[in-house]
Amino acid sequence: MIYLHVPFCESRCTYCGFFSSVILGVAQRSKKNLCLKAYADAVCREVDERREEIANTLSTNTLYIGGGTPSVLPLSILSRIIHSIALPPAGGSPSAGAAFDAPWSEFTIEVNPEDIVEKGEEYVRGLLGLGVNRISMGVQSFDDGILRWMNRRHDSAAAEEAFRILRRCGVRNISIDLIFGLPPLSEALWSETVDRALELGPEHISAYQLSVEEGSTLDRLASQGKFTEATEEQCREQYDMLCARLGKAGYNHYEVSNFAVPGHEAIHNSAYWRRVPYVGLGPGAHSLSAGSVRSWNSEVIPRLSADGALETYSIEKEFLTPEDIRVERIMLSLRTARGISATELRTLAGGQAVDRLLAEGALVRCHPERCPEPVEGRSGGSLRIPEDHFFTSDDIIRSLI
Numbered sequence: 304m305i306y307l308h309v310p311f312c313e314s315r316c317t318y319c320g321f322f323s324s325v326i327l328g329v330a331q332r333s334k335k336n337l338c339l340k341a342y343a344d345a346v347c348r349e350v351d352e353r354r355e356e357i358a359n360t361l362s363t364n365t366l367y368i369g370g371g372t373p374s375v376l377p378l379s380i381l382s383r384i385i386h387s388i389a390l391p392p393a394g395g396s397p398s399a400g401a402a403f404d405a406p407w408s409e410f411t412i413e414v415n416p417e418d419i420v421e422k423g424e425e426y427v428r429g430l431l432g433l434g435v436n437r438i439s440m441g442v443q444s445f446d447d448g449i450l451r452w453m454n455r456r457h458d459s460a461a462a463e464e465a466f467r468i469l470r471r472c473g474v475r476n477i478s479i480d481l482i483f484g485l486p487p488l489s490e491a492l493w494s495e496t497v498d499r500a501l502e503l504g505p506e507h508i509s510a511y512q513l514s515v516e517e518g519s520t521l522d523r524l525a526s527q528g529k530f531t532e533a534t535e536e537q538c539r540e541q542y543d544m545l546c547a548r549l550g551k552a553g554y555n556h557y558e559v560s561n562f563a564v565p566g567h568e569a570i571h572n573s574a575y576w577r578r579v580p581y582v583g584l585g586p587g588a589h590s591l592s593a594g595s596v597r598s599w600n601s602e603v604i605p606r607l608s609a610d611g612a613l614e615t616y617s618i619e620k621e622f623l624t625p626e627d628i629r630v631e632r633i634m635l636s637l638r639t640a641r642g643i644s645a646t647e648l649r650t651l652a653g654g655q656a657v658d659r660l661l662a663e664g665a666l667v668r669c670h671p672e673r674c675p676e677p678v679e680g681r682s683g684g685s686l687r688i689p690e691d692h693f694f695t696s697d698d699i700i701r702s703l704i
């Protein structure tokens with residue numbers, strides 16, 4: 304299970320707190336190419352150094368390329384990195400863009416609509432040739448005023464056009480991201496956004512409530528008194544509307560922020576929520592090994608120095624304490640519809656707290672035969688937060704840790 308972080312974007316979205324650098328425009332093409340080459344050199348070097356760790360995580364053989372905006376990368380750079388991670392077929396030295404038997408059961412890449420529209424079908428077919436079988440597109444909204452407020456580079460027409468391009472190229476597993484809970488987002492605008500998402504019919508929808516992330520433009524505006532968050536009531540109404548509409552349309556609400564047509568739940572992200580070990584490659588990426596060692600790459604954009612040496616990120620690690628692991632296990636499992644075994648939750652959080660939440664209806668029993676993802680060894684049944692309490696899941700979880 305591998306995550307690759309691509310720390311480049313063409314512009315900075317108002318709400319974004321992710322580690323990402325705005326890359327140079329076309330006018331400075333040669334500098335941009337040098338920057339991307341240094342990034343690819345650094346990732347390929349890291350892959351070589353961590354080859355054994357990568358092999359050890361392949362029991363869940365997923366690859367997820369996220370960012371940043373991975374679709375700013377040309378196919379040649381992506382091809383080089385992906386072939387280096389997957390190892391080329393015997394006897395073959397891969398050429399850029401060459402198709403090969405990718406070993407991934409799920410290979411997701413995040414894209415932005417404007418890149419898909421600008422680069423077109425050839426780019427998408429190139430991605431499929433590299434083994435991509437799931438595309439996650441950052442749509443965020445279908446309202447042009449909201450998109451401008453977010454400082455997104457695309458408009459709603461581009462998002463729909465990008466979706467059609469993906470379908471024409473044969474992409475059968477598309478996820479789109481949406482954001483709710485923005486002050487200028489009225490109930491009517493949100494309703495229209497949900498309608499337009501459903502008309503497109505993606506296999507997966509992730510919907511996040513806007514939050515003020517440290518270091519974001521919103522953070523700065525908020526500290527200057529120029530931004531006020533939407534009310535909790537507004538956010539709750541929008542979340543409830545989303546859950547009702549997607550449920551009616553047949554989507555499985557399998558995690559607080561994630562909905563899927565049954566059978567299209569994200570394998571990679573579901574494994575994160577079970578604390579399956581993974582390797583994170585690229586600047587700013589995090590890794591988890593053996594369930595108790597967390598490591599992270601420093602947030603440094605690789606560059607070639609004047610004498611041609613590669614200056615790149617470093618890796619740091621920490622050993623998680625039993626308390627860290629307990630908290631993570633409760634937090635991650637209770638955000639899912641799969642929940643957690645009743646026996647385990649009682650051990651981790653104490654029987655009294657669990658009984659209190661059961662009595663309040665903030666936890667419910669989810670027996671193996673009715674569980675969306677039944678698992679062996681849950682003869683005592685599982686517990687989960689019911690969908691009508693998902694909106695307050697943070698408070699429920701906090702009361703258990």
Ligand code: SF4
Pocket residue numbers: 311312313314315316319320321323370371372415441
């Ligand atoms: S939200 Fe995505 S596209 Fe926008 S700046 Fe952040 S990483 Fe880049």
